[in-house]
Amino acid sequence: MSINYFRSAIENMEGYVPGEQPIGKKFIKLNTNENPYPPSPKVFDAVKARLNESMRLYPDSAMTKVKEKAATIYGVDSGEILVGNGSDDILSILIRTVVGKSDSVALTEPTYSLYKTLAEIQEGRIEKYPLTEGVCIPEEMFSSKAKLVFLARPNAPTGASFALDEVERLARSIKGVLLIDEAYADFADDNCLELYRRCDNIVLSRTLSKSYSLAGIRLGLAIGRPEVITQMTKVKDSYNVNALTGAAAIAALDDVDHMQKNVQIVKRDRAFLKVGLSRMGIESFPSQANFVMTRFAENGKAKSIFSKLREAGFLVRYFHLDYLGECLRITVGKHQEVVAFLDVLDKILHGDRK
Ligand SMILES: Cc1ncc(COP(=O)(O)O)c(C=O)c1O
Known part of the structure; x- marks a missing residue:
């Protein structure tokens, strides 16, 4: 160069x-980690096709077709998926499902700043685990008794990933739910889908904002055990995802x-x-x-x-x-x-x- x-x-x-x-x-x-390339042309066609008089109707509140499509891609059952208005919505739904006032929420420092904000809104107690070198899960975190542990993998804002076996050790040693935020997983060498199958306290969050170039349409997904997804479904707004976003998401997921x-x-x-x-x-x-x-x-x-x-x-x-x-x-x-x-x-x- x-x-x-x-x-x-x-x-x-x-x-x-x-x-x-x-x-x-x-x-x-x-500055905001958007994808510089446009989404699949199928997305534009799908949204245009949805611009018709059916917009007077409410969307499917469960986003059944998005769930079915995502379930095929991630190799899970559609009952293990919840669709959100971006993965920020998923994170907010999960914390409202799992964490009550004064419950502990664990997070690394640094990490995605929204975790702390959500924990504060929930009036939870925040346990911070410093990443002094930025790449290893801090040893003290393994003994956390928090109701919810947030782990971004790859992490933001560092971009570094944590070793899979360390993440498994974390899932097995903590007492609460482990939310692994996989917003950037498509850019990484590996992901936690296999681990999710082995550890029943893991919930994964995914987004179409980054790898699918669709930050503007707001579509996020939670992958979790059906019992957790059922509870999260009770907490979410009924129509948290609009019909045009639903159509765009199905088209995007159709063009991996x-x-x-x-x-x-x-x-x-x-x-x-x-x-x-x-x-x-x-x-x-x-x-x-x-x-x-x-x-x-x-x-x-x-x-x-x-x-x-x-x-x-x-x-x-x-x-x-x-x-x-x-x-x-x-x-x-x-x-x-x-x-x-x-x-x-x-x-x-x-x-x-x-
Ligand atoms: C780690 C992480 N999780 C979630 C998000 C939010 O993604 P979404 O656009 O799906 O709400 C971001 C956005 O930058 C992020 O960095």
Whole structure:
């Protein structure tokens, strides 16, 4: 990867004018882990076909067809699936099902920030387990007696995954329900579906927001034992998923090939991004997701790079994390976007070396 290679990539990039301020222009959005590629064309056809007078009717509150489709893909019974308005909805339904006031909720630190918010709303007691190196389940977590343990695998915002045998040990040693959030599992080398079959206290959550490129339609899934799903169904809003989302989800799940092709491209560019960063001497966590998180030891450095990237038209996410310090998280965009990002970052760090 030469600097000239980066530069020509920027010049070819749609809507990007080098040297100009992005005020009033489009930003290159690498901050919320969306998929840079469009969903399957089947999704557009399915939604268009659903735009008819049947919209006056309420949707199927159980989303039976989505459940059946998902059950086939994940190799479970449709009674083991609950459909939600994004996986955020699934997480909220589960905590309201399992956790009462003053019950304990365990989570790693850092992890997806919504877990803590939901636990606070539920007036639960939060047990935090620091990930000092970011990649191993903390030993103290194995003896947690919490009603609900949240584990994002791959984790956010680090992107790192936890070893499967460690996750199994966690499921078997805790007293409560283990929610494994698999929002990014399609970008990872493995997932917890097999483990779910072996351990009956595991609930998995999945989403169409990331690998299926459908963050805007809001569709999440819980996979759990029928008894848990039955209880969760009592807690959810009756019509938590709308008819157009249902139609889009069935079409997306009908085209797993499309999703997998996009995932392969994202994984290739994830590797490209990591190599580019390491050539600039920037440390990043091992990522199994569609983003890469970098860590900066020098105080204020990440914040300053974040601001300069923004001025140059690139949105990334800045974190100041307990235990891990100052970090930037970069979503893997289209190849041209990654190339351009690396070029701009290089200029920020080393000036114009042309
Ligand atoms: C770990 C994790 N879980 C869940 C979500 C939310 O996904 P959804 O769009 O399905 O609500 C995110 C979104 O960024 C996430 O990072």
